[in-house]
Amino acid sequence: xxxxxGVALVTGASRGLGAVIARRLAADGRPVAVGFRxxxxxxxxxxxxxxxxxxxxxxxxxxxxxxxxxxxxxxxVTDGLGPITVLVVNATGPQPAVAVEDLTWEAHLDQLRxxxxxxxxxxxxxxxxxxxxxxxxxxxxxxxIFERALPGMSAYVAAKGAQIGLTRSWARELGxxxxxxxxxxxGWIPVERxxxxxxxxxxxxxxxxxxxxxxxxxxxxxTVSFLASDAAAFITGERITVNGGHTID
Numbered sequence: 746x747x748x749x750x751g752v753a754l755v756t757g758a759s760r761g762l763g764a765v766i767a768r769r770l771a772a773d774g775r776p777v778a779v780g781f782r783x784x785x786x787x788x789x790x791x792x793x794x795x796x797x798x799x800x801x802x803x804x805x806x807x808x809x810x811x812x813x814x815x816x817x818x819x820x821x822v823t824d825g826l827g828p829i830t831v832l833v834v835n836a837t838g839p840q841p842a843v844a845v846e847d848l849t850w851e852a853h854l855d856q857l858r859x860x861x862x863x864x865x866x867x868x869x870x871x872x873x874x875x876x877x878x879x880x881x882x883x884x885x886x887x888x889x890i891f892e893r894a895l896p897g898m899s900a901y902v903a904a905k906g907a908q909i910g911l912t913r914s915w916a917r918e919l920g921x922x923x924x925x926x927x928x929x930x931x932g933w934i935p936v937e938r939x940x941x942x943x944x945x946x947x948x949x950x951x952x953x954x955x956x957x958x959x960x961x962x963x964x965x966x967x968t969v970s971f972l973a974s975d976a977a978a979f980i981t982g983e984r985i986t987v988n989g990g991h992t993i994d
Contacts, residue, residue: 751830751878752776753973754822756809756867759784761936762886763835764791765962769970771800775831778822779804782836801826809836810858812866819870828878829871831973834864835886842897856904864911872924880923882973885912886965887930887984892992909984916982925981927972932988934960955990 753770757763759781768791771777777795779802781788788804795802803825807818822829838859843852864885875881888905890898908928916926933950935942951959965987971977972985986992 750775751828751881752778752822752826753831753833754778754780754819754829754867754871755833755835756780756863757782757836758791758833759788759804762931762934762962762965763833766833766835766886766966766969767791767802768795768798769963769966770831770833770973771795771802772798773970773974774800775973776801776826778802778826778829780809780818780836781806782808809863809867815863815866815870819867819874823874828874829881830875830878831882831884832867832871833884833886833969833973834867836863837886840898840901843900844897845899848900853900853903856900857907860904860908861911864908868915872919875924876922881925882977883915883919883924883926884969884972885926885928886969887912887928889930889932889986889988889992891930912984913982920981925972925977927977927981928984929965929968929972930984930986930988931965932960932986932991934962934965934987936962950991953991954988955993958989960987960989 753775755763755767758767758779767777767779779788779791792802792804805818805821808814868883885908887908890902891905894902912926912928919926968985968987
């Protein structure tokens, strides 16, 4: 297996997309920091899976919306595994549907904490190490919901739109330091938290996907793997949608 240089920190990696992304980056040969806030047992299983496959990983608990916790997280990862050269911003919180009549500023803040505050804190914490090392990769996990604009989801849609703006602006600002910043925007990729989805809902969604199937976490992880690799060294400020063509205009 080819060995990629530098440590990858994946937030929200105890389950769902984050867990699969962590396993894929480890398979690429990177030491992986499995970040989590809850689900310690699940995070340990991800680490065990990576180690059983011959990779190197450790789990790190942190609230990635808290400034002190993020600083401690990055320091612990650096001390335990080495300098972070790949940051995958994946952690998320609840995404409840809220009618506009009931929408509050706090509901907006709930989403902005994960998709504006957390990415900013994480980037600021890893930036000195990336600059000292001559570059790095920042990969945000967004969503195609920005195009789908689902009713009742305006706070989530707005925050995901803000992520796109951060990606583009940071890519321009950090390019001279050799740091690329990109965003991967999955469609509906069923994971553990979608266990209650009905067969009818899945069939209806799949019927609108030009490629005729639901996406898988591996589809997203493969895209992250590419953006983290040397092959993507000249790609920055981009948003890559991984949804089988579901939102083609």
